[in-house]
Amino acid sequence: MAGCDTDVAAVTLCRIEDIADPGARGFEVDAPGGLLDVIVVRRDREIRGYVNRCPHQGTPLETFPDRFLSRDASVLICSTHGARFRTEDGLCVEGPCVGKQLRPVPLNVDGGAVSLISDPLA
Ligand code: FES
Numbered sequence: 001m002a003g004c005d006t007d008v009a010a011v012t013l014c015r016i017e018d019i020a021d022p023g024a025r026g027f028e029v030d031a032p033g034g035l036l037d038v039i040v041v042r043r044d045r046e047i048r049g050y051v052n053r054c055p056h057q058g059t060p061l062e063t064f065p066d067r068f069l070s071r072d073a074s075v076l077i078c079s080t081h082g083a084r085f086r087t088e089d090g091l092c093v094e095g096p097c098v099g100k101q102l103r104p105v106p107l108n109v110d111g112g113a114v115s116l117i118s119d120p121l122a
Pocket residue numbers: 054055056057058059078079080081082083095096097
């Protein structure tokens with residue numbers, strides 16, 4: 001999959017301190033493959049990115065802006081049918097798409113800036 005990524009010249013999404021630890025935020029990026037809806041998750045000092053598209057029926061995960069995580073911030077939750085995804089790898093561990101994964105988005109953190117380094121959909 002990495003071979004089909006397209007360089008987006010490191011689009012800066014935010015500063016790392018703009019995301020709580022643990023926390024998650026959504027971003028829309030004008031990428032080579034079209035508008036890209038990205039979830040950035042921060043937990044235990046790790047930053048991960050996923051395409052905001054549920055593998056069950058393709059909807060965005062959140063109903064309200066930036067509301068992706070369970071109360072204890074242990075999993076990402078799809079608000080459509082309740083699928084739960086591990087924050088560390090996007091694997092669905094409960095719900096209608098168990099075993100499927102959120103599509104990862106390659107991110108870079110440099111000098112406190114969180115950047116998208118390629119478009120996983122291009
Ligand atoms: S669309 Fe996400 S669980 Fe059904």
